Amino acid sequence: MADRYPRLGTGVVILNKHGQILFGKRLNQPLGWSIPGGHVEFGENLIDCAKREVMEEVGIEIENVEPLTFGENLLLDQDYHSVSIFLFSTIKDGEIIGNPEPHKCGGWEWFDITDIPSSLSFNYDPLLNEEGLKILSDYKKKYLDLKKKPH
Numbered sequence: 001m002a003d004r005y006p007r008l009g010t011g012v013v014i015l016n017k018h019g020q021i022l023f024g025k026r027l028n029q030p031l032g033w034s035i036p037g038g039h040v041e042f043g044e045n046l047i048d049c050a051k052r053e054v055m056e057e058v059g060i061e062i063e064n065v066e067p068l069t070f071g072e073n074l075l076l077d078q079d080y081h082s083v084s085i086f087l088f089s090t091i092k093d094g095e096i097i098g099n100p101e102p103h104k105c106g107g108w109e110w111f112d113i114t115d116i117p118s119s120l121s122f123n124y125d126p127l128l129n130e131e132g133l134k135i136l137s138d139y140k141k142k143y144l145d146l147k148k149k150p151h
Helices: 046-057 130-143
Strands: 007-015 021-026 032-034 037-039 062-075 080-091 105-111
Touching: 007 046, 007 062, 007 130, 037 046, 046 062, 046 080, 062 130, 080 130
Parallel strands: 007 080
Antiparallel strands: 007 021, 007 037, 021 032, 021 105, 062 080
């Protein structure tokens, strides 16, 4: 048997001005809802990987990219093993969401942190546990103006 190693990837939490998180509906295994991201290319740093993957998958530019934590996806029944570095980011301009890869994704949707889809494709426990949610809250305070404006 040849040596096999897990793949290194990024998972990018993108926040809009309302503090919602972007998820896409995967059409390939593993099925379910997923944040944008993908495998790091040789010679590429994590932040550049996050920006490239978001542009490829969603068609938007991100900024304020900061590493958060890591997670592992060990799906041996699907012959899949990866280690992902999760990063937070905000949209650089606007909120236009495209779908440049319709053969991979059924579309992108914004979700409130209290209404995350139940059918997730990967292990997002490090993002959604108490510590991850605290860091998310701090990130939102740092980068987003979530104050309600009078109508």
